[in-house]
Amino acid sequence: MKLQLNDVYKSFGDTEVLHGISFNVESGKALGFLGRNGAGKTTTIRILMNLFKANRGEILLDGKKFIANEHQIGYLPEERGLYPKKKVLDQVMYFGQLRGLSKKQAKENSMAWLKRLGVEMYSNKKLETLSKGNQQKVQLAQTFVCNPDIVILDEPFSGLDPVNSQVLKEIIREQIEQKKLVIFSSHQMNYIEEFCENIALINEGEIVLKGDLKKIKRDYGMNRLTVSVIGQSSLELEKIFNEEISGIAKVVDNKGKYLIIELETGKAKQDLLNKMFQLGLDIERFSIYEPTLEDIFVKKVGEN
Numbered sequence: 001m002k003l004q005l006n007d008v009y010k011s012f013g014d015t016e017v018l019h020g021i022s023f024n025v026e027s028g029k030a031l032g033f034l035g036r037n038g039a040g041k042t043t044t045i046r047i048l049m050n051l052f053k054a055n056r057g058e059i060l061l062d063g064k065k066f067i068a069n070e071h072q073i074g075y076l077p078e079e080r081g082l083y084p085k086k087k088v089l090d091q092v093m094y095f096g097q098l099r100g101l102s103k104k105q106a107k108e109n110s111m112a113w114l115k116r117l118g119v120e121m122y123s124n125k126k127l128e129t130l131s132k133g134n135q136q137k138v139q140l141a142q143t144f145v146c147n148p149d150i151v152i153l154d155e156p157f158s159g160l161d162p163v164n165s166q167v168l169k170e171i172i173r174e175q176i177e178q179k180k181l182v183i184f185s186s187h188q189m190n191y192i193e194e195f196c197e198n199i200a201l202i203n204e205g206e207i208v209l210k211g212d213l214k215k216i217k218r219d220y221g222m223n224r225l226t227v228s229v230i231g232q233s234s235l236e237l238e239k240i241f242n243e244e245i246s247g248i249a250k251v252v253d254n255k256g257k258y259l260i261i262e263l264e265t266g267k268a269k270q271d272l273l274n275k276m277f278q279l280g281l282d283i284e285r286f287s288i289y290e291p292t293l294e295d296i297f298v299k300k301v302g303e304n
């Protein structure tokens, strides 16, 4: 399956918040959808879910108009939508039935998911009596109860302790392996790096970066190296770079234990190595720099 958003616009009153965004999601390759607070992620997801109507643009699934109600979608919204006074099993089942499962199937699936998420012992308790993390797990059971083909997770790890995060990680990995179409929105970059082959970065209602995360990292790392030497602090080494190596490379960041440097245009790694040997520097570290997603995020949308 391939989901395509093409040139989607959305305004609230006179304020346009999405200015023509486009990106694709393919099954089996999770998409990390990220951006700063207020960038437009939730609005985009709500448009996908048909909770908001776009002013312009189209959403296609395998080339045909995408109508959310015609598909099994597991949506974990940012604002959690459960009933505090209702019993846990009843509300997960209710949602399953709402999505077309028979009562029997809904009960079976609900119990299986509550068990998988380690909250089956609360099935007859009112939701409001559960801890925040356990309520989150019930919400996750609801997300998966109808065995969705499309899974949209907005900050799914919020409130989960490390053990429960591990359980959820396994579930998400499974969903990806089962070739589900997964959209994962989070401010926690480490999770996006862990699961997502592709990313779409939205800033102030525009997609400013998208595509294969590995390739994006390679492109961002281009011409950058991490360097340290034995017997010199990173501050001392920074000074040497500024004073004696400036035509070959410049320091872009001092990480304390090492420097991130960028080769000047037309200069190669070998030029820098030669110069460092010439200066008698005892090289400890000299490797291609691979930026983290957080580095890329801050660089791309960190200003202002």
Ligand SMILES: Nc1ncnc2c1ncn2[C@@H]1O[C@H](COP(=O)(O)OP(=O)(O)OP(=O)(O)O)[C@@H](O)[C@H]1O
Binding pocket: 012, 017, 035, 036, 037, 038, 039, 040, 041, 042, 043, 044, 078
């Ligand atoms: N119902 C609404 N009415 C008016 N403006 C809205 C509405 N929903 C969202 N907005 C505005 O649209 C913009 C995008 O908001 P959105 O919730 O999509 O951001 P987000 O990327 O999900 O942010 P966060 O990471 O904080 O959840 C914001 O300026 C927000 O104030």
